[in-house]
Amino acid sequence: DAGVIQSPRHEVTEMGQEVTLRCKPISGHNSLFWYRQTMMRGLELLIYFNNNVPIDDSGMPEDRFSAKMPNASFSTLKIQPSEPRDSAVYFCASSSAGSSGGALLEQYFGPGTRLTVT
Amino acid sequence: ILNVEQSPQSLHVQEGDSTNFTCSFPSSNFYALHWYRWETAKSPEALFVMTLNGDEKKKGRISATLNTKEGYSYLYIKGSQPEDSATYLCAFLSGYSTLTFGKGTMLLVSP
Numbered sequence: 001d002a003g004v005i006q007s008p009r010h011e012v013t014e015m016g017q018e019v020t021l022r023c024k025p026i027s028g029h030n031s032l033f034w035y036r037q038t039m040m041r042g043l044e045l046l047i048y049f050n051n052n053v054p055i056d057d058s059g060m061p062e063d064r065f066s067a068k069m070p071n072a073s074f075s076t077l078k079i080q081p082s083e084p085r086d087s088a089v090y091f092c093a094s095s096s097a098g099s100s101g102g103a104l105l106e107q108y109f110g111p112g113t114r115l116t117v118t
Numbered sequence: 119i120l121n122v123e124q125s126p127q128s129l130h131v132q133e134g135d136s137t138n139f140t141c142s143f144p145s146s147n148f149y150a151l152h153w154y155r156w157e158t159a160k161s162p163e164a165l166f167v168m169t170l171n172g173d174e175k176k177k178g179r180i181s182a183t184l185n186t187k188e189g190y191s192y193l194y195i196k197g198s199q200p201e202d203s204a205t206y207l208c209a210f211l212s213g214y215s216t217l218t219f220g221k222g223t224m225l226l227v228s229p
Contacts, residue, residue, distance in 0.1 A: 034219075042217040043162070043207065056216045091161060104150050104211070106164030 002026075004110035006092050012116045018080040021113045025094030033075050033107060034067055035091040043091070049075065069093055082117045089114050120144055122210045124220035131198050133189055136209055138194045139223040141208030145189035152209040152217065153193055162207060165193075198227040 005024040013019055020108040025032045047057040049069045064083070069075040073098040079086055090105070123142045131137050143151065150169045154162040166175040171186040182209045195202055205222040212218075 010176050042221045045216050048216060058218070088221035093162075104167070104169070106167050107162075107217075108164070108176065118221070 006090075006093055006110035006113050009111060010111060010114045010116075012118065014118055015083055016027050016053055017083045017117075018078065018098055019082045019086075019115060019117075021077040021090050021092075021115070023075045023077070023092030023110060025075070025092070026096075027073065029094035029096045029108070030072065031095045031107075033068060033093040033095075034075070036092065037089045037091060037108075037112070037118055040107055046077070059076050080114075083117075084117045087117050119201055120210060120212065120218045122196070122208065122218050122220040124206075124208055124223050128224040128226070129227065133199060135198050135227075136194065137198055137225065138192050139206060139225075141191045141193070141210075141220055143191075143208075144212065145187060148173070148186040148189075150211040151184055151186075151191050152211070154207040154209065156205045156222065158204075158229040160209050170217060174215055176187045181207075184200075193223075195225070198225070200227045200229050201221045203227045204207040 007022045009015045031050050034046040035043050036046055037043045038074045046059045047067045052069045065079055067077045089112045091109050091112045093101055095107045125140050150167055152167050153165040155165050156162040162227045166182050170183040173184040175182050186189045198203045203226050205224045207219055209217045209219040
């Protein structure tokens with residue numbers, strides 16, 4: 001199994017530009033999570049999907065952030081417009097928790113996307 | 119915002135030492151407690167997911183215990199090896215919110 005795949009691995013962009021991060025979960029997993037990791041705040045959950053439906057997006061910082069999961073094998077996290085304070089490592093994780101709860105089973109993390117906004 | 123505290127923040131031990139660290143979380147409406155191992159330049163890797171009070175889990179030299187009534191979990195490493203050097207994260211799931219991670223305990227094991 002290839003594990004959770006994220007692209008790009010590194011992204012450097014200028015303030016104001018749109019950024020799209022991509023994630024392919026492990027095949028068969030029906031829960032997908034987007035996290036942001038910073039030195040100040042550690043690992044924070046942004047949003048999670050269960051069976052392609054957003055369940056909790058309370059961690060999304062503001063309207064500039066949006067996430068979609070059009071099918072079971074693909075999700076995007078978009079930042080528009082990007083700001084320097086969005087610089088962080090963004091992780092995607094998936095699990096096979098089923099319909100009863102997205103975080104009751106262990107999560108498998110992708111390698112992360114390191115975003116730098118100048 | 120839930121408070122998930124890990125202590126100590128960092129720990130430096132010698133090869134062969136046994137060590138343990140703590141994760142504290144709210145004791146109400148408990149669903150699950152996760153432990154992850156996070157090596158530098160890699161991504162977090164699941165160690166355990168614990169759901170029952172009194173749960174004990176073991177994977178090789180690493181084990182964990184859970185006390186949901188008082189809101190803490192211990193992670194133990196027996197006979198630490200340099201390859202155990204990593205940040206160990208716990209994450210708490212309650213009925214009120216989604217998974218909340220602690221800041222981690224950074225372990226360094228010297229040969």
